[in-house]
Amino acid sequence: MNKLVTLGWNENFFKTDDPAIIARVITVQRSSYRISDGEMEYLAHISGKFLNKANNPMDFPTVGDWVIVDKLKLEQKAVIHQILPRKSQLVRQAAGSKTEAQLVAANLDTIFIVSSLNDDLNIRRMERYIVAVYESGASPVIVLTKKDEYPEEQLPELISQMESVAIGIPIIVVSSVTGEGIQDLRAYLNPAETVALIGSSGVGKSTLVNVLLEQNVQKTKDIRSDDSRGRHTTTHREMFVLTNGSLLIDTPGMRELQLWDGEEAVDAAFEDVEDFASACFFKDCQHDTEPGCRVREALDSGELSQERFDSYQKLLRELAFEKRKQDQKAQLEEKNKWKQRSKNAKAAYQQRGFK
Known part of the structure; x- marks a missing residue:
């Protein structure tokens, strides 16, 4: 069990006499999962029974999830059978016209809302991120990056504007180039606690991961000079273990953040x-x-x-509006489910010779 503790395990999550069946999802790439038991990493897939029971995207594992697995140690492969209850989960409305939830990460203690100090900084968008983080059950921290590129004399006014919408939320201004503010940020990275970074593309999340890990593990790209917008560098969600024992999750940049729930x-x-x-x-x-x-x-x-x-x-x-769409979708799915059951029953009767 000690090995699991290094990944943030707490016995309050799940009572078991066999910790060998527990692992944590550390990487998600489409339908492929990489999990860890604190000692070894495994390439994992979900079982057929799991797949048959899953009804929507929320039922599938995401980075940060604790799962019950069967391990094939020699092959470094595993089968995921069950997801343990989540203590927190960051969810957004999936991009596009489909009414569907997208689970970003789970079992988070803190979420760094990252934005860069350039023309892409948007107070209204920040409000949207704050709502999503509060809804997740984690604690928000606002991280403003690229301090070295922003006029020092304009910072107080900007911070004041940010404080007017981020009431009671810590605001940390950092520079990954000069190292300013990084030590302040580390105060929110505690051993065995999980922190996720979210924000638009190009705001410096991957660079921040490299600085906090003190090694280059994430690819980075410069922002476009014409509109201050970033390019996608991180293409999947991944968890890293910092030297002090805290867990850090990097996520792909979000072009938009549509809320799924959050009244x-x-x-x-x-x-x-x-x-x-x-x-x-x-x-x-x-x-x-x-x-x-x-x-x-x-x-x-x-x-x-x-x-x-x-x-x-x-x-x-x-x-x-999203709530109404979700209710309509649920009603349609229920109707289609009973329609399919009726078809299956009719087909079964016909197979037995009944008309």
Whole structure:
């Protein structure tokens, strides 16, 4: 069991007399998994029974998952039979038009929301990431990279803007070139705890991994100079063990972050707006023309910015829309399931000679 502890294992996860059957997913590449038991790594696949029971992407392993496996030590291969309950999970709406959840990583303690100090830095996008992290059950930390490329005299104003939307969330400004802020970041990397990095392409996640690991394990590319946008370098999710025993997960850059769920997380991320709303005279206040609306007062006085409030309302509308799509999909899947059962039953009767 001591070997599993090096991967963040805690006996509260699962009671077992046979720790040899437990492993952690450290790399995911499409349908291929690499797992570790703290002593050896194995190339793994899921069992046929597992595959038959899986109904949606959330049922499949992701990086950070604890799994029950059969190991073939001589071949360094394994079969995954079961996923243990997750204590946290970062989920987003899959890219494209399909209504489907995409599981990014699981069993996280902290998530570094990484953004670079260039033209691609977007306060509204940061709000979206904060909601996703709160919904995951992990603790957020905002990491602003490339400090060496940003005018020092403009930093205080930028930090103030960031603090206005990242209420109570630590904000660390770093430079992977000069090493500034890296030591502050290490304070959030504790032994046997798991940290994931998320953010757009080109913000410096892979470079940050290399700096924290003190070796070049991740490929990096420069951002495009014409629009400050990054190029994809990390193409899969992977976990690394740092020298102090903490676990670090690198993830591919996200071109967009569509939320999958998060009504309660919006409350936490927009605590300032919620405080104003709770002081409205009417409990069901729409913050429009109702008398005694504390939100309107805050907007008129400048206590609350219109951009912040508009972002809050937009995210609530988006989540409500996604919820309706998910409900419609669930109803359609249930209908199709019973239709298929009816076809199977009819075919069985016909095989037995019944009409």
